[in-house]
Amino acid sequence: MWGVVPAGISGVMVKVEVDVARGLPSVGVVGLAHTSVAEARWRARSAIVNSGFTWPNSRITIGLSPADLPKTGTSLDLPIAVGLLAATSQIAKLGSNVSFIGELGLDGAIKPVPGVLAAAISAQRHGVSTFIVSAGNSREAREVEGLEVIAVTNLRQLIAVLRNEDAGEEVDQFPAMIDDANALGDFSEVRGHDVARFALEVAAAGGHHCSLLGEPGVGKTMLAQRFVSLLPELNQQQALDVTSVHALAGRIESGHGLLRRPPFIAPHHSISAGAMLGSVRNGVLLPGALTLASEGVLFLDEAPEFDRPCLEGMRQPLEQGSLALMRVGQTVIAPARFQLILAANPCPCGQAIGRGDGCTCGAQQKRRYLQKLSGPLMDRIDIRISLTRPTDAHLRMSAGESSDVIAQRVLLARDRAHVRWTNESWNLNAQAPGSVLRSSYPPDAAGQGLLERAESRGLNPRGSDRVLRMAWTLADLEAQDQPNNDHVATALSMRGGGFE
Ligand SMILES: [Zn+2]
Incomplete structure (x- = not known):
């Protein structure tokens, strides 16, 4: 059973294992669980009982791994409850391509949790194909391509979905893109x-x-x-x-x-x-x-x-x-x-x-x-x-x-640079290393002459690299294949600005 907890800007997949054994009735959580996660067992118990299912009178151990990852929040409520239902054969065992995220209310309601988009991205990268979330989180999750997202509002509905008796909630597609x-x-x-x-x-x-x-x-x-x-x-x-x-x-x-x-x-x-x-x-x-x-x-x-x-x-x-x-x-x-x-x-x-x-x-x-x-x-x-x-x-x-007119030129110039840097690890001129520009992408003879004269008058190597990078952008903006004298001259005029 897989859950996801927020970690940094992404999510980390957490394996949830539920073991039900004979012995004095108890519920233990193993694996660096923060109080909010440890309390998940009580939310899960109430939700399961109040949804008409059975909480066994047994010794229950809930294992969360990787064990060294601190786990916090309520996003593991859902996989813990589903894990218990599977461990007690109230539902069929699930494959490792299914993941759950959501908080449980005591009445069995499944509530949204923060960070679901990041969690969905992590789940998809981890090979999860079915991602089950609260209806309130489904819009975010559905932005991730290659992930089947099933939205549910309560535990009873979730069980029906897992038994193929329900298809989950219909959710509108994302609203039109935001353009501010x-x-x-x-x-x-x-x-x-x-x-x-x-x-x-x-x-x-x-x-x-x-x-x-x-x-x-x-x-x-x-x-x-x-x-x-x-x-x-x-x-x-x-x-x-x-x-x-x-x-x-x-x-x-x-x-x-x-x-x-x-x-x-x-x-x-x-x-x-x-x-x-x-x-x-x-x-x-x-x-x-x-x-x-x-x-x-x-x-x-x-x-x-x-x-x-x-x-x-x-x-x-x-x-x-x-x-x-x-x-x-x-x-x-x-x-x-x-x-x-x-x-x-x-x-x-x-x-x-x-x-x-x-x-x-x-x-x-x-x-x-x-x-x-x-x-x-x-x-x-x-x-x-x-x-x-x-x-x-x-x-x-x-x-x-207008900005639109300038942005068009910017786009064309960027396209030229992308083509030039296709086989490199960068695609913007500003990211091109000076050593590469100097050895393989010099300006034309007149431009090179001007650059060397500037160097002989005290332009330092880092300054020279900056001029070369700008000269390439100026050439791209004019759809030229190589920077010329004018491009170098203009770049030289834009490098000081009162700072040197
Ligand atoms: Zn002053």
Whole structure:
């Protein structure tokens, strides 16, 4: 008999074995069961008796394995009850391709539990073909392809289903996909900011992390929010992963449809390291901002104001796309494959723009402010631009291109990159290692010459790699087969942004 318990962002299959032996009547649970699981025996007994079945007057042992996995919650109620009914021959034995998840009410009702989508994904991967859930959980579970989901409302109905006397509950298909792309605004509403608009198009096309430097109120947040509208919709696997994580965090209700748009997560700089990185409680992951942003965008406004542990904690996700959270005797790997948009004021007071007349910060204070972002973090940020406040003339200009128009170009550029990287372990230019680009994917002769001249004037190797990655994205956006002189020149202009 198989059940599933939440563990990290996925579920872990738990084998439930029920042994009924002669002896003094008792019910024992073996296998690192938390109180909530140990109490399942009493819920199961009441549910079985109140549904008209028999609870034997025997020595009952309920074994849960793997034994070293801490088990918590009420999701094992159902497999425990079904295991008892099978062990006492009240129903036929079941194959290992059937799994159950659900909480039992004392009256035999089968209630929804959290984390069913993640559990269903794990069950399907584990070879389960029939997944039996509470009717309240069935919409989530039915999103997983290759899994027959049977929804039931009470134990009596479940037994009828197992005896082929009932087909379970009819459940509507998932509601139409959720599309909150418009909620964050459209690029047609942006006046001026030509450089930033273009930089964000390049960032979207190549998957590049991006930093925006500019005085308070210049429009950094407004631009970052609209960046999401340039990104393609999530594929099915990404949508399942994103929805699982957001359901686990309680950000969407059980039964909510799949999230199809890349998430946009913008934590305030006062966020704690725990909320930024996530935590583990009773074996269950509480996703942090880095994980909630996975497959989407993480926007850090006033980035130098974040606590150092928050900024340091981003190194591993930026390198590996995931994050290891350690608790006593247990490591949970959380996904954290986000695109970073980082914004900063030019100095602590925010006024060091142009000639910086209004700035009241000392030289050392100013240096320390941006230095908080230096090193390994900034190495990962290909595109770095400075924003200037749009002039009155800009603000009188007609509306710019809509997000849809730009997103089309982004999609075509990404397609070109996908084709080029077909046989590689990455598919976005931003993920291409510099060594591979330098040895096998150089720009044309003129572009290469320009890059070498920049190197001889002090462009360091990491900076040179970033230029090369951007140049490829610029070539993809123009449907060119190789970066040329112009692409390298443009990439060179987008790499400093006040940070070096
Ligand atoms: Zn200042």
